[in-house]
Amino acid sequence: MTKKMTLHLRIWRQPNPHTPGRFVTYTIRDVSSDMSLLELLDVLNEELIKKGEPPVEFDSDCREGICGTCGFLVNGVAHGPKRGRTACQQYLRDFKDGETITLEPFRAKAFPVIKDLVVDRSALDRIMAAGGYISVNTGSAPDANSIPIPKEIAEQAFDAAACIGCGACVAACPNASASLFVSAKIAHLALLPQGQPERIRRVLRMVEQMDKEGFGDCSNHGECEAVCPKNISIKHIAIMRREYLRALWSL
Amino acid sequence: MATAIKLDSKVPSGPLESRWTRHKDQLKLVSPTNKRKYTILVVGTGLAGASAAASLAELGYNVKAFCIQDSPRRAHSIAAQGGINAAKNYRNDGDSIWRLFYDTIKGGDFRAREANVYRLAELSVNIIDQCVAQGVPFAREYGGLLDTRSFGGALVERTFYARGQTGQQLLLGAYSAMMRQVDAGRVTLYPRREMLDLVVINGQARGIVCRNLITGELESYVGDAVVLCTGGYGNAYFLATYAKNSNATAIWRCHKRGALFANPCFTQIHPTCIPVTGDYQSKLTLMSESLRNDGRVWVPKKKGDTRPPNEIPEDERDYFLERKYPTYGNLAPRDIASRAVKAVCDEGRGVGATGRAVYLDFSDTIREKGIEYIKEKYGNLFEMYQHITGEDPYKVPMRIYPAVHYTMGGLWVDYNLMSTIPGLFVLGEANFSDHGANRLGASALMQGLADGYFIIPYTIGDYFANTTLPKVSPEHSAFKESLADVHRFLTKLLSIKGNKTVLEFHRELGMILWDYVGMARNAQGLQIAIEKIRKLREEFWNNLKVPGDNNMLNKNLEMAGRVADFLELAELMAIDALHREESCGAHFREEYQTPDGEALRNDEQFCYVAAWEYTGDLGKPELHKEPLVFEFVTPTVRSYK
Numbered sequence: 007m008t009k010k011m012t013l014h015l016r017i018w019r020q021p022n023p024h025t026p027g028r029f030v031t032y033t034i035r036d037v038s039s040d041m042s043l044l045e046l047l048d049v050l051n052e053e054l055i056k057k058g059e060p061p062v063e064f065d066s067d068c069r070e071g072i073c074g075t076c077g078f079l080v081n082g083v084a085h086g087p088k089r090g091r092t093a094c095q096q097y098l099r100d101f102k103d104g105e106t107i108t109l110e111p112f113r114a115k116a117f118p119v120i121k122d123l124v125v126d127r128s129a130l131d132r133i134m135a136a137g138g139y140i141s142v143n144t145g146s147a148p149d150a151n152s153i154p155i156p157k158e159i160a161e162q163a164f165d166a167a168a169c170i171g172c173g174a175c176v177a178a179c180p181n182a183s184a185s186l187f188v189s190a191k192i193a194h195l196a197l198l199p200q201g202q203p204e205r206i207r208r209v210l211r212m213v214e215q216m217d218k219e220g221f222g223d224c225s226n227h228g229e230c231e232a233v234c235p236k237n238i239s240i241k242h243i244a245i246m247r248r249e250y251l252r253a254l255w256s257l
Numbered sequence: 258m259a260t261a262i263k264l265d266s267k268v269p270s271g272p273l274e275s276r277w278t279r280h281k282d283q284l285k286l287v288s289p290t291n292k293r294k295y296t297i298l299v300v301g302t303g304l305a306g307a308s309a310a311a312s313l314a315e316l317g318y319n320v321k322a323f324c325i326q327d328s329p330r331r332a333h334s335i336a337a338q339g340g341i342n343a344a345k346n347y348r349n350d351g352d353s354i355w356r357l358f359y360d361t362i363k364g365g366d367f368r369a370r371e372a373n374v375y376r377l378a379e380l381s382v383n384i385i386d387q388c389v390a391q392g393v394p395f396a397r398e399y400g401g402l403l404d405t406r407s408f409g410g411a412l413v414e415r416t417f418y419a420r421g422q423t424g425q426q427l428l429l430g431a432y433s434a435m436m437r438q439v440d441a442g443r444v445t446l447y448p449r450r451e452m453l454d455l456v457v458i459n460g461q462a463r464g465i466v467c468r469n470l471i472t473g474e475l476e477s478y479v480g481d482a483v484v485l486c487t488g489g490y491g492n493a494y495f496l497a498t499y500a501k502n503s504n505a506t507a508i509w510r511c512h513k514r515g516a517l518f519a520n521p522c523f524t525q526i527h528p529t530c531i532p533v534t535g536d537y538q539s540k541l542t543l544m545s546e547s548l549r550n551d552g553r554v555w556v557p558k559k560k561g562d563t564r565p566p567n568e569i570p571e572d573e574r575d576y577f578l579e580r581k582y583p584t585y586g587n588l589a590p591r592d593i594a595s596r597a598v599k600a601v602c603d604e605g606r607g608v609g610a611t612g613r614a615v616y617l618d619f620s621d622t623i624r625e626k627g628i629e630y631i632k633e634k635y636g637n638l639f640e641m642y643q644h645i646t647g648e649d650p651y652k653v654p655m656r657i658y659p660a661v662h663y664t665m666g667g668l669w670v671d672y673n674l675m676s677t678i679p680g681l682f683v684l685g686e687a688n689f690s691d692h693g694a695n696r697l698g699a700s701a702l703m704q705g706l707a708d709g710y711f712i713i714p715y716t717i718g719d720y721f722a723n724t725t726l727p728k729v730s731p732e733h734s735a736f737k738e739s740l741a742d743v744h745r746f747l748t749k750l751l752s753i754k755g756n757k758t759v760l761e762f763h764r765e766l767g768m769i770l771w772d773y774v775g776m777a778r779n780a781q782g783l784q785i786a787i788e789k790i791r792k793l794r795e796e797f798w799n800n801l802k803v804p805g806d807n808n809m810l811n812k813n814l815e816m817a818g819r820v821a822d823f824l825e826l827a828e829l830m831a832i833d834a835l836h837r838e839e840s841c842g843a844h845f846r847e848e849y850q851t852p853d854g855e856a857l858r859n860d861e862q863f864c865y866v867a868a869w870e871y872t873g874d875l876g877k878p879e880l881h882k883e884p885l886v887f888e889f890v891t892p893t894v895r896s897y898k
């Protein structure tokens with residue numbers, strides 16, 4: 007049932023990458039429990055603008071959990087308390103009336119803070135450019151049904167392909183590793199027959215780029231899987247390791 | 258300022274089936290070594306933009322790709338749920354290119370060009386091949402072959418899908434193809450850049466001015482052609498299923514630089530979205546049309562029946578879509594279903610707290626096929642519904658209501674996808690080309706990819722081969738002027754220092770459009786809308802409050818620019834809706850309906866594309882008409898009964 011709530015937001019404010027940030031607490035009264043957490047930030051920002059104070063900058067776009075644009079730490083958890091969801095899919099009904107909610111940007115060396123809750127995740131794109139694709143020029147594809155793929159394999163590939171590139175796994179990892187993200191792409195393509203020809207090159211190059219970007223190593227904490235809004239399983243990291251070893255052996 | 262623009266659609270002649278092939282054969286080519294000398298600016302990296310950037314780079318062109326998102330993978334195409342049509346006829350259910358063509362042109366209520374729509378249907382087949390080769394994990398059957406399902410407005414199963422995330426998977430395919438070209442050094446990415454002006458030199462599109470959204474810096478980019486793939490303008494309505502940052506700024510600024518804007522009043526309202534719950538609401542969420550395959554839409558027969566749905570016995574329910582449209586039933590096209598939903602709610606039979614909702618009920622299918630069947634097909638959609646509403650749709654029927662979802666109108670383009678400004682090409686939802694007055698489900702992805710993968714790579718070469726392009730530098734006076742214009746515009750927004758926020762203006766504009774330029778329109782309402790929009794625009798420029806300044810990340814300033822443009826475009830939408838004195842597709846004029854309340858077209862007077870020219874006076878755009886000629890199909894009354 008819908009109810010009215012009062013919430014305190016303790017938010018990381020940082021005007022730019024070069025100025026140190028700090029937490030500032032705001033109170034918002036009488037908001038509907040049906041509201042989303044990002045809508046609460048919208049409401050706060052409207053109040054701040056009216057008062058002549060700088061609004062809180064945060065990234066969001068689809069607001070339905072699919073684009074991967076949103077993301078920050080909510081009470082220390084990437085994306086927030088409800089697991090398997092992005093920040094934009096957290097609703098106030100899942101918080102307690104009167105609660106103080108702490109919001110801070112994803113913390114990782116490879117994700118520098120730009121402003122307030124906004125970080126730079128372009129490192130993930132550079133990893134994709136290093137090999138997250140199947141090389142097939144437009145127009146050169148055979149008939150789609152000429153490559154039958156067993157349903158189970160297609161489903162497994164899909165489970166991996168569902169990654170939205172939000173970077174929560176990195177933020178949750180004590181080593182700030184991007185292993186879950188990278189392994190999801192490697193597993194997706196390694197599972198499919200179309201992905202075979204570039205299997206070796208792909209894993210070697212993507213892993214190399216991941217290291218270059220300053221992401222840490224994976225030491226099996228499993229925090230990544232716990233926060234992943236798309237429930238990408240940590241077993242993909244095992245697949246990536248296998249693929250990597252296999253690639254090294256074949257060199 | 259009106260010029261003697263003559264609209265030449267460049268539609269080839271001859272038999273429909275061979276038009277595109279013959280046209281391609283006649284297009285001039287650029288040699289591989291010369292391709293390297295051309296730079297193409299691709300703006301927007303959704304399905305159309307990413308596929309165009311990848312394909313053009315593969316051919317050897319230099320591509321610069323711009324997007325407002327932090328990563329090109331996040332463009333709004335990603336949100337498309339249900340699927341993509343292709344006339345593969347893998348099911349042997351009688352599908353064919355002709356049938357897809359016919360369904361699409363009929364679905365668009367005979368307000369699109371035959372040749373364009375036929376080409377789209379033809380290319381649909383290649384798209385699926387391309388995407389599968391890229392590793393897109395489409396749904397498959399146990400035999401390992403591709404699965405399909407049916408969608409609104411069709412009697413065959415031709416919609417390919419990837420769970421409820423087809424757009425995401427197709428976009429990741431196009432994005433990965435583009436990233437491969439980034440790696441190869443042929444595409445340079447410019448994320449977090451917003452195009453704020455088009456630079457036209459000697460009548461040719463030669464560059465763009467962007468704002469770097471992180472630093473606020475204005476940047477000039479020179480190119481030999483500009484390919485606009487910036488999506489639709491549905492966010493003019495404020496509440497819509499579009500991503501929050503989707504906007505019309507790029508197309509609108511091009512319009513003001515001379516590109517004609519076609520059929521701006523053709524905006525699609527999707528029947529199945531999660532209803533509005535409160536005035537804080539920031540956007541609406543679509544529930545895929547594919548759900549109508551297995552869900553049944555109903556309301557109580559009695560007005561004001563407040564019993565919970567499971568307490569309303571079968572014989573007191575009105576399955577109104579099945580009743581009104583027995584052949585298509587719950588799969589009636591979007592415009593028709595939306596109006597039917599509105600009608601029952603207007604009668605006072607709507608459900609939920611606001612009375613502006615109907616049920617989408619899966620209990621019959623769950624009983625017949627089991628919960629697992631539903632989970633596999635629509636699991637993520639059900640989950641999304643539960644996250645947003647806090648209700649479990651496996652137990653209680655979903656509540657849905659129509660919301661703004663897509664815009665068929667857009668910049669006018671010829672058969673080569675070139676606008677009225679030479680060198681400015683427009684692809685995907687940003688153009689007006691293929692969906693007429695109403696788009697059928699699972700056709701947006703198809704069009705975006707057809708334009709990007711298979712059309713622009715051919716037609717842009719012909720433009721280069723036929724055009725002399727003198728060298729220009731960013732020091733050219735046209736760039737300087739454009740930079741100054743944009744700078745002035747931004748400074749003005751910041752200097753008003755009034756009392757109302759961008760969000761407040763945007764909401765108000767949305768309300769005007771929804772009330773008067775929404776699902777049903779009439780002359781009087783449209784006149785009121787025009788008045789109100791003008792007033793609101795004036796207030797905007799006198800009472801807007803934008804925090805911060807220009808030289809930093811400032812999302813409010815970004816929004817202010819976009820809302821300023823929506824406030825102008827909105828007037829054109831209303832003007833177009835007022836001038837089109839007929840009902841067709843999504844454009845329903847209450848004065849023009851059949852006795853049983855269906856759209857009444859007027860082919861005698863309105864069988865044309867309305868392409869509007871900016872004259873410098875927003876209230877007086879000049880209308881150019883491109884007559885629509887039907888040589889192969891006969892426009893009929895669109896019946897789904």
Ligand code: SF4
Binds near residue numbers: 169175
């Ligand atoms: S693996 Fe999960 S948490 Fe990591 S980027 Fe992908 S979706 Fe986000």
Ligand code: FES
Binds near residue numbers: 068071073076093
């Ligand atoms: S805004 Fe798109 S996932 Fe949250």
